[in-house]
Amino acid sequence: MQKLARRAFLIGAGGAAGWAAASRFGARQPVLDGTQRLAPLAGSTHLNDASGLSATPVHTHLHLREDPGPALVKAVRAELRSARADGRPFNIGAARHSMGGQAIPRDGVAVTFDNGFVELDRAAGSYRVHAGARWSQVIAALDPQGFSPKVMQSNNDFGVAATYSVNAHGWPVPHGPMGSTVRSVQMVLPDGELVTCSRTQNSDLFNQAMGGYGLIGAITELEVDMLPNRRLVPQYTALPAETFATAFRDAIADPDVSMAYGRLNVGRATFFQEALLVTYRDSEDQDDLPAAAGSGWMAHVASRIYRAQLGREPMKRFRWWNETTLGPAIGGGAVTRNSLINEPVATLDDRTPERTDILHEYFIGFDRFPEFLAVCREVIPASYQEFLNVTLRYVAQDDESLLSYATEPRIAAVMSFSQELTQRAEADMARMTRVLIDRITALGGSYYLPYRPHARPEQLAAAYPRASEFSAAKRQLDPGLVLRNNLWDSYLRTL
Numbered sequence: 001m002q003k004l005a006r007r008a009f010l011i012g013a014g015g016a017a018g019w020a021a022a023s024r025f026g027a028r029q030p031v032l033d034g035t036q037r038l039a040p041l042a043g044s045t046h047l048n049d050a051s052g053l054s055a056t057p058v059h060t061h062l063h064l065r066e067d068p069g070p071a072l073v074k075a076v077r078a079e080l081r082s083a084r085a086d087g088r089p090f091n092i093g094a095a096r097h098s099m100g101g102q103a104i105p106r107d108g109v110a111v112t113f114d115n116g117f118v119e120l121d122r123a124a125g126s127y128r129v130h131a132g133a134r135w136s137q138v139i140a141a142l143d144p145q146g147f148s149p150k151v152m153q154s155n156n157d158f159g160v161a162a163t164y165s166v167n168a169h170g171w172p173v174p175h176g177p178m179g180s181t182v183r184s185v186q187m188v189l190p191d192g193e194l195v196t197c198s199r200t201q202n203s204d205l206f207n208q209a210m211g212g213y214g215l216i217g218a219i220t221e222l223e224v225d226m227l228p229n230r231r232l233v234p235q236y237t238a239l240p241a242e243t244f245a246t247a248f249r250d251a252i253a254d255p256d257v258s259m260a261y262g263r264l265n266v267g268r269a270t271f272f273q274e275a276l277l278v279t280y281r282d283s284e285d286q287d288d289l290p291a292a293a294g295s296g297w298m299a300h301v302a303s304r305i306y307r308a309q310l311g312r313e314p315m316k317r318f319r320w321w322n323e324t325t326l327g328p329a330i331g332g333g334a335v336t337r338n339s340l341i342n343e344p345v346a347t348l349d350d351r352t353p354e355r356t357d358i359l360h361e362y363f364i365g366f367d368r369f370p371e372f373l374a375v376c377r378e379v380i381p382a383s384y385q386e387f388l389n390v391t392l393r394y395v396a397q398d399d400e401s402l403l404s405y406a407t408e409p410r411i412a413a414v415m416s417f418s419q420e421l422t423q424r425a426e427a428d429m430a431r432m433t434r435v436l437i438d439r440i441t442a443l444g445g446s447y448y449l450p451y452r453p454h455a456r457p458e459q460l461a462a463a464y465p466r467a468s469e470f471s472a473a474k475r476q477l478d479p480g481l482v483l484r485n486n487l488w489d490s491y492l493r494t495l
Contacts, residue, residue: 051099068221089484094159100453101486131161155345167211176396179210181225187217190478211401232280236328244275245369262392292338361448384428430454
């Protein structure tokens with residue numbers, strides 16, 4: 001019973017505030033009535049993403065399943081060559097959990113990688129992996145051998161190369177984004193050349209592709225760091241939100257802490273005034289680690305509690321009490337590192353056809369965190385949106401990626417909204433997003449690019465000062481602009 005309760009409590013350390021649930025809806029398009037539901041989009045071939053609001057026409061959608069090696073490279077080159085000859089954009093994706101078509105080439109050739117190849121190198125402390133392998137497949141390969149990904153996204157159903165391409169982070173500390181753990185990548189450049197990139201070989205391409213949203217090359221495989229899997233014991237600390245940043249920084253500086261995250265109370269009466277800090281340290285017992293667990297029935301019960309918050313302030317108070325009081329009391333036992341991160345985002349799938357999950361993510365320096373809280377208290381409750389969760393994570397400084405969102409050590413605030421599928425709600429979300437970006441950028445912070453494309457181009461340029469450098473490098477490498485997606489078309493091409 002304790003093990004089940006523990007996993008129920010932990011759901012949301014990643015899933016509830018990591019990435020949006022996989023969309024259950026078909027392609028959607030706006031309708032004229034501001035309060036009417038967005039209607040399904042029928043007709044030609046379209047791809048969508050987790051928002052259900054990014055229906056994008058594509059010319060061709062292909063699945064490539066070859067193992068890394070000559071066969072895969074040959075197939076990628078052939079499709080790239082065909083797209084280039086036809087003047088069509090080309091882009092590779094995996095699970096496509098972005099929220100603004102960042103992995104979709106409009107009217108182009110969309111390739112989905114679907115292969116679980118993973119090969120361990122115990123002596124090197126790394127693993128070689130197919131670009132399209134999902135993190136669940138990585139954990140399945142590493143866990144029996146006693147290893148764990150050094151950094152991965154907070155859920156296990158995303159592609160490994162996709163994580164590198166958006167440079168996503170997780171909640172192991174004291175690390176930076178996932179790209180900081182990648183040793184090398186192989187990718188096919190727009191002209192068809194196969195290159196190996198690392199910090200010592202083609203380092204410029206390595207840094208451009210890290211967080212480059214597939215615009216630099218078609219990645220076929222990666223070599224990535226791994227760590228020993230460990231049995232961990234959690235510690236829960238409730239504290240005022242104003243003091244969270246100091247406590248979080250102290251926890252990260254503790255060499256015994258290997259996993260950490262925080263939460264804030266989202267009830268309107270005490271919005272962002274209370275915090276919870278959860279840290280994990282090694283258990284004294286490291287013998288006979290159990291296999292990485294998956295979602296149990298209690299995890300699904302916890303997800304229903306999460307959903308029950310919608311429009312119900314008493315349920316928000318109950319969930320906060322559960323996380324700060326009941327959960328630590330009955331679910332504070334040891335759990336393996338792999339079990340903590342082996343959770344599919346589908347556990348939190350929204351089954352309400354009138355709504356969709358929308359994520360925001362903002363990055364703020366530790367010293368500006370109290371000001372960040374004040375901005376959020378002013379802006380979010382005044383919106384039309386249903387706010388369900390925020391998880392706070394640590395991101396170490398990233399000086400490698402040209403599109404770095406952590407130019408200093410920062411707190412990442414991952415926010416989960418439930419949005420009506422109406423034009424009114426979409427317009428309000430766009431308005432609120434732009435206000436938050438302006439206010440948080442003014443504090444020296446930044447926002448994350450894989451979500452709804454509501455920012456203005458000048459806001460992206462302000463939050464990502466090297467974006468114009470990235471765009472210039474991309475144009476030089478790919479003068480025909482064959483590698484394109486909605487992020488390029490909407491933003492980066494203008495810089």
